[in-house]
Amino acid sequence: MAAPPAPTVRGxxxxxxxxxxxxxxxxxxxxIGLVAFYFWPLLRGIWLSFTSWDLLSPAQFVGLDNYRAMAADPVFWNAVRVTLLYVVINIALQTAVALVIAVLMQRLSRSTLLRSLVLxxxxxxxxxxxxxxLWILDFQLGIGNQVLEWIGLERIGFFTSEAWAIPTIAVVNVWRHMGYTALLIFAGLQAIPATTYExxxxxxxxxxxTFFGITLPLLRPILGLVLIISVIGSFQVFDTVAVTTNGGPVDASRVLQLYIYDKAFxxxxxxxxxxxxxxxxxILVVVTFFQYRMTRAGQTDLN
Amino acid sequence: MTETTTAPAAPLTAGAPATPGEAVPRRRRRRLTPGRVLAWAVMILLLLVTLFPFYWMLRTALSSNGALYANSTSLLPVDFSWGGFERVFGLQSTEEAIAQGGSGASIDFWLYLRNSVVVATVVTACQVFFSAMAAYAFSRLRWRGRNAVFGVFLLSLMVPAIFTLLPNFILVRELGLIDTLLGIMLPGLFMTPFAIFFLRQFFMNVSTEVEEAALIDGASKVRVFFAIIIPMSVGPIATISILTYIGSWNDYFWPLMVSYTDDSRVLTVALGNFNAQSPQTGPDWAGLMAATLVAALPMILLFLVFARRIVNSIGFSGIK
Structure with missing residues (x-):
């Protein structure tokens, strides 16, 4: 009944x-989501950085005071240093291991089971x-430290010594992310035509x-993108630090994100x-820009 | 030296031109060269590193906590006990729990579990649905400014999530939603640029023929969305839903900011508190590992069911 009039109305x-x-x-x-939870917070965050605000009394405009204080704040510079150290260790190790896994998977087996286990x-x-x-690397009871002892090394306070805290946290996050990164690289490897290998x-x-002459150069655009994504993620490290060391010992693992959280909450x-x-x-914008330029992630050599 | 084995493979492909070139190496029976043995050895080593922590969680969770202190190296559970799991689910009396190394503090695990399920489910349902609506508008509807508006949406990909957390907290506070589940869910309810981008790619590829036919039959564009586009994109919608669910379930920083009491505490935040509330005698490792296992279990089950889909989607989500 209703059907016939419809086309005429549309016509x-x-x-x-x-x-x-x-x-x-x-x-x-x-x-609504875009404006309320992406653009508005972006503007508001920038505006708030020029104010002094304790959440209770109204915010006061203080110009560049916060930035001046920041430039002279040793804890801030320490946080930058610690964060950079974390990112370098995390990304270098993660990319290397992921690359190995991806290449091995491509050469050995494409089974879903293998890829699932890796992920x-x-x-x-x-x-x-x-x-x-935290448990595996516990100083007294952790199996990790027991193994160290068996092979004749000294126990390490992985989360409790200043020198080891950041490398340890970086490795924990390598464990969680290497499979994911490997699958990204694996997807990139599939794009390289088999004829090139032949x-x-x-x-x-x-x-x-073959790996250094063909695989790596042809993988460059994908690898570039993967690096950009993982570096951005790596800079935002918080969860692992908050749960294991909470910034300590002293400020040895007080990464930027944790310092921000401490200041605010x-x-x-x-x-x-x-x-x-x-x-x-x-920092993220600058790093991403240079990475993009250096890896020429936007261009491919495949054509 | 294995190159010689390619010779018989060549005519094989010539005989079946439909076979893609990629199938050639797969069909060839590879000899077990020393190189391949070494490669498998490295792969297995990496798999051990990947999987050992999971086993260690299980082994510890099934040990009794006191015995762990005496024997921390046994590869099997020490003094097998369900105590860890019983403490997690509050099945032990306080005295019993303390005697076995627990903190004795009442941890309302079921409540946290419920909160996590509610948050992840509602966020996933709303976010994917609203993102699908937007993706439909950006792919199948014709309107002026479509590409420009889509460009604006894509811009939000550049805003790092971490930067929006503080201002979003302030907004949620102004809305009076601090320490509520709604407050935790709100920022994720509407969309993510990635979900829109991802779904738009698929919606664009749905054949127009069925749509045209439906339109001629008098179906509205709204009906086309519900009756054609969504059913024909079940695969990608499931994929993005699973990814969203996992992400939401595992989120820690944002819920940590918003939740202050048990009412709105999700599993990740409850577990993160562990370090702060260890008893004097030493942590209840058995109980903790039982708790982490239970917290991870839903994701592991989801993974067992959807492994193929999740694994195959990773290539796409590379843009994320």
């Missing part, structure tokens, strides 16, 4: 091309990963030479915490 309009009203309705919820640590939360390693094999190139200095966040944002 009467400017075709059935223009769906503006419906489209606006459909993007409304997402639009398993990614399914548990950072908190769970942190707690498990050609290398016909020319008698060794496995090692420990000392209710939201203005300063926001300035720290802006600093973090700027």
């Amino acid at each position: 009467g309009r400017v075709g059935r091309r223009d769906d503006t009203r419906l489209a606006l309705l459909f993007i409304l919820p997402a639009g 398993a640590p990614y399914l548990v939360s950072n908190v769970v990963a942190a707690l498990v390693f 050609a290398a094999r016909v020319d008698g190139a060794s496995e090692v030479r 420990g000392q209710f200095d939201f203005g300063y915490a926001s300035a720290l966040s802006v600093a973090m944002l700027l």
Whole structure:
């Protein structure tokens, strides 16, 4: 009954091309989310960094005071140093191991089971990963330290010594993310045509030479993207640190994110915490920019 | 030297031109060269490193806590006991728990579990649905400014999540939602740029023929969305839902900011508190490992069911 009039109504309009009203309705919820939880906080975070605010009394505009304080704040510079150290160890190790896993998977087996097992640590939360390693690397009872003793080394206070805290946390997060990164790289490897390998094999190139001469160069754009994503993630490390060392011993593992959290929720200095966040944002932008340029992630050599 | 084995493989592919070139190495029976043995050895070593912590969780959870202090190296559970799990689920009396090395503090595990389930489920359902609506508007509806608005949405990919946390906390506080489940869920309810981007890719590829036919039959564009686009994209929608669920379940920083009491505490936050509330005598490792196992279990089950889908989706989510 209702069917016949419908086409005529639609035909009467400017075709059935223009769906503006419906489209606006459909993007409304997402639009609210976009404005309220992405753009508005971005602007507000920048604005707050120019204020002094304890959450209770109204925020006071203080100009560049927070930034001046930050430049002279040794804890901030220590946090930058610690965070960079973490990122370097984490990314170097994670990328190397992931690359090995990805290449091995490609050469040995494409089975879903193998890929699932490799991905398993990614399914548990950072908190769970942190707690498990807190136990495995416990000074007295951890199996990790027992093994060290068996092979004749001294026990290490993995989470309790200043020198080891950051490397340990970096390795814990390598454990959780290496499989995920490996699968990303594995996907990139699939894009390299088999004929290229065939050609290398016909020319008698060794496995090692094929890897460095063909695989790695052709993988560069993917590897570049993977690096950018994992570096951005790595800079934001918080969970593992908060659960295991909470910044200690002293400030040896007080990464930027934890310092921001302390300032905001420990000392209710939201203005300063926001300035720290802006600093973090700027560091991320600069690092990402240089990475993009250096790895030429936007270009491919495959064509 | 294995190159010689490629010779018989070549005519094989010539005989079946439909076979993609990639299938050639797979079909060839590889000889076990020393190189391959070494490669498998490295792979197995890496798998051991990957899986050992899971086993150690289980082994510890099934030990009795007191015995762990005497024998911390046995590869099997020491003095097998369900005590750890019993403490997690509050099945032991306080005295019993303390005697076995627990903190004796009442941990309302069921409540945290419920909170985690509620948060992850509602966030996933809303976020994926709203993102799908937007993705539909950006892929199948025709309207002026579509690409420009989509570009604005993509811009939000550049905003690091971490930067929005503090201002979002302030907003949630102004809305009076601190320490509520809604406060924890709110920022994730509407969309993520990634979900929109991901679903749009698939919606664009749904054939227009079925849609045209439905439109001629008088179906509205809304009906097309519910009756054609969504059912035809069940795969990608399931994929993004699983990824969202895992992410939401494992989230720690944001719930930590928003929740202050048990009412809104999710599992990750409850577990993270562990270090602060260890008893004097030493931590209840058995109980803790039981708790982490139970917390990880839903994700492991999800994974067992959807492993293929999750594993195959990782290539796409590389943009994330």
